[in-house]
Amino acid sequence: MNNLLCPKLILICLLLYLCPISARQATSAPQTNPTFFDLGELIFQTIGDNEQIPKGVVTALVQDPQGFIWIGTQFGLIRHDGYRFTPFQHEPNAETTLSGNFVRALWAAKDGKIWIGTFSDGVSVYDPQYNAFKRFEHNRADSTSLSHNTVRSLTGDNQGNVYVATDNGLNHIDTRTSDVTRLTIQGCDTVLQIPRLRSVLLMGKNTLWLGSKTGLCRITLPAFDTAEQADWHQPLTGETQVAFNGQNVFRLFQGANQTIWVGTTDHGAAFFSPGSPEVTRITHRPNDPSSLSHHWVNGIVQPSDKEIWLSTSGGGITVVNASDGTVIRHIRHDPLNPYSINLDSMGAMLVDASGLIWAGTWGNGLNRHNPHNDAFRTFVRRLWHPHSLTHVDVRSFAELSNGEIWVGNAQTGIDVIDPEIGVITSHHPDPADPSKLAEGYARVIRQTYDGSIWVGTANKGLHHFSPKTQRFTRYTRADGLPGYQVVTLQETPTGQLWVGTGEGLALMDISTRQLQPLTSFANHEILQGKSVLTMAYLAPQQLWIGTRNGLFTLDLKEKTITEISTHNGTTDTLSDNYISSLLVDSEARLLVATPMDSTDWSAMTRNLPSSSLWINWWIAPPVPQATCWKTHKGGSGTAMAGWTQTTADLRIWVSPMTGTLAPCGQGHTLSYVTARYYLEAQKVSCYYALNAGYPGLTSPHWS
Missing domain, CATH: 2.130.10.10 (YVTN repeat-like/Quinoprotein amine dehydrogenase)
Known part of the structure; x- marks a missing residue:
């Protein structure tokens, strides 16, 4: 089991009280005096391929109490344990299999069961105890069946109640008895005139938010001490949220600060707080980087108290301020950046129990970003950014006395960087x-x-x-x-x-x-x-x-x-005559880096002052089959060593006296790159020249 998949999932339940709502537009204030590190791109890892995730389409994501990640696709359900992808698919002659392969919605219950809403085959429930599925489907002749087989969203309360949003109204399933009730709602006539439901959000114990193709409804659930006391055949009271009338409310999300976030297909995103008459809208304006990147919002997650991530149907991800909705950054696919998201057409998103961000695309698989690994950012050539590098094969750089950073590459010459802007000019x-x-x-x-x-x-x-x-x-x-x-x-x-x-x-x-x-x-x-x-x-x-x-x-x-x-x-005693790098440390000792020898272990050699004695430090795994390429002295006399290998290319030499190595950035690693060159700068402690752009490392993570 991958230790990144934590076994606990915290559900935040907050009770909202709604006041009359008016609308205002979020404005974007550019960041004041950003550092070059802030201008860098986040690093995303691709999880699986188009065989493990068929056609690369991710329709839904959820994490169960054991820590497994469940991935909904158009071709079945997948369980990911951090290493393996286990598929579950519909089998026509097997009643205990998935009811249909086009998965549209997922909800993980506290008892470990996974509830699956499908596009045309109703609801399935996976019981891990028996490794089997149970089905709930629409039957025209049975009023106690689902009202429709198209299920776009579902949720529950872990007290025996599951709410299912279908293309023909809202249903309730009693998990103890498996009874299905088609719910009647009074007071949301505009929203439910065409009862094609798109999203559902349970807030606390007694409030349910329901998004339809034509608006948003707030529903008051019956008060009961036990599930047996509720009478689901009685009409429920609903209240139309007029600010969203005529809008396709596609996603609903509860923010950490008791806000309700709304994603629509044509009107962007919006949020409002209980007790406030205002709705703050985040809309798309073409060619305006301070606006939402696309009008269709497919997913909403909150990785931190300060940020809300909005995945869109064609503009990648827009990150906004959780308090006022101002745009912080856009995360886009860039074919020149191997660490970017795989596609701009985004599907579902998930923040798991350990804080990792999972971002599904609509056609090119699943990405994962570790926000805890904020030590590294990449600076690459970006087609859509005017201040990016002109080429990604970085070979050298130097910080000038005026604060500019000169970056040399293998093709187009030198880019000159202002750390607060990016590339300001180039020497071709x-x-x-x-x-x-x-x-x-x-x-x-x-x-x-x-x-x-x-x-x-x-x-x-x-x-x-x-x-x-x-x-x-x-x-x-x-x-x-x-x-x-x-x-x-x-x-x-x-x-x-x-x-x-x-x-x-x-x-x-x-x-x-x-x-x-x-x-x-x-x-x-x-x-x-x-x-x-x-x-x-x-x-x-x-x-x-x-x-x-x-x-x-x-x-x-x-x-x-x-x-x-x-x-x-x-x-x-010199270990090899091929000298790839030299470094004088803070105690006036010379460190000599040499290549891999015949034993497949790398050697670094230091010379004691006024002595011809050379002491060899043999670096054992986790640096196997590696060549010491470059050394650099950081602050406080720390020595750095770069290794040409495919994992963990950067090491900090914690103790030059003993030869102890530690991973750079408190366990942060760079994969599939060769660290060629280092620069200790004023505002970002170290830059590293790689074969695909270069990242910066912030000082708290290596000193």
């Missing part, structure tokens, strides 16, 4: 213009002490950008660069920028912007042709160089270069 390649990037693969970005920005590209050398002139200057082999593939950049306090390329190391004088030869360093020839992957500066005078075939240290004062290897006699 133009090989014919020497003041532009020569190519679109921006592999590394660094701002130096003078405010200049340096960009290393994958195949076209080094670029210098002047914020004053807004122009790039190119550096190639003709200027003294040893290779065109610029992999890493490292500034040292002496006003020098070290440039690591695929064919050796170069030195740039930042003030003169001229490349300097390395001939002043003894043994400089040992770095010629070496593919430099990473660099780290260890004060006061050491520059460490990691390459594909060795580790080297430069003494900037003595002008010497030393190879760290068994062959050179400088160490016999």
Whole structure:
């Protein structure tokens, strides 16, 4: 059993007293000074596929007391235990099977039974004790049967009463005796003139809200101490809610603050509170992001006291403020974002007992979002958003002194981000213009002490950008660069920028912007042709160089270069000669990341100051078959390690002294990505470059 499916379902029962109602329109106030994290997209996980959920259509969702998620579809009922999908379908010659496959409504009783309303075959009740169904169907010759076989909604009170909304009126089922009563309602003539019912909501013990194709009715149920005392053949008193006359009331929901939320097919959503004469409407206005994304509301849930989620029939999900109805955000399907919802045509939604949000689509399966995992948001290219990334294959980024974030990708160059807006401009390649990037693969970005920005590209050398002139200057082999593939950049306090390329190391004088030869360093020839992957500066005078075939240290004062290897006699404990990442921690220790060795365990090695002894830390599962790709030092001296694997790519090095690793974000993980690069920023503690956009991680979750 998945531990995310908790066994308790809390039902909030509140008694509402209605006053005369007038209408007002919700207005949307944009968020004041949002952070870049707030601009990010929520992360959704796909649950099941179109075989496990036939045709991907989710018509209804409910969680039973054991924690199982029940999924209604057009092709039967499915029970999901967190791992497996168990189907239940109609069998013509078996009376104890589902009465019909088109499931339209679900209600989970406290005794574990699941009540199922079907589109054309009445009601079925699943008893888990016997793994069998019982049927309630319409019979023209029997007035004690259901009044119609089309059931759009049903609910109950766990005291023996189930209320069934059909296409021909409201029915009551006594669960103790299985008696069916066709209820008579007086006082809602407009709403029930055409008694095609669409939704039903039980509020407390004595109030039932009934939505029809033509309006909303408040029904007072009979007062009784026990179910046996009620006489369901007596007419019930109803009161028409005139604000909804002529509207198809498709969904009803009770808010945590004693509000009633109404979803319609043509007039958007609305809510009202007992004792208030006002109805607040949330309507759809084309091309207005401050309005509801679509006029047809298919589902309503409340994940928190502050938010109501409205799923729509063609505009994805609109999240609104639970207090005033203002639009907070729109959640849409984006074909460029693998973490978006699967489709904009949404079906049922559910918030389970653990707080997970389940969102069904009308044709592309089921999504799940974990609101507790608010440490991560994704920033990707979005077709419908003007301030999104121009490409998702992020390879580098840097936070500038003015707060801007430069994001380099593998195709279109660099996007410049204002953390309160998103992408405000981009630097795209133009090989014919020497003041532009020569190519679109921006592999590394660094701002130096003078405010200049340096960009290393994958195949076209080094670029210098002047914020004053807004122009790039190119550096190639003709200027003294040893290779065109610029992999890493490292500034040292002496006003020098070290440039690591695929064919050796170069030195740039930042003030003169001229490349300097390395001939002043003894043994400089040992770095010629070496593919430099990473660099780290260890004060006061050491520059460490990691390459594909060795580790080297430069003494900037003595002008010497030393190879760290068994062959050179400088160490016999370095775990591997392929150095993928270097990091100097807060205690002036060098951390060295190397690839997976033959035992399929990853190694990180630290060097004690003034010593040639290297201590290897072997990282056992849960990081199996992984390569340590990148390290980063966070606040408080915390070290981070990125791993190329398919689960939990990010780890925090809690104790660099002992080598202890812990999952990043208090158990939050990123799946099916490679974490290539990290940046500790001012307002979002860390950004991670991935192969599909990049997420931000908020500081409370990793420090």
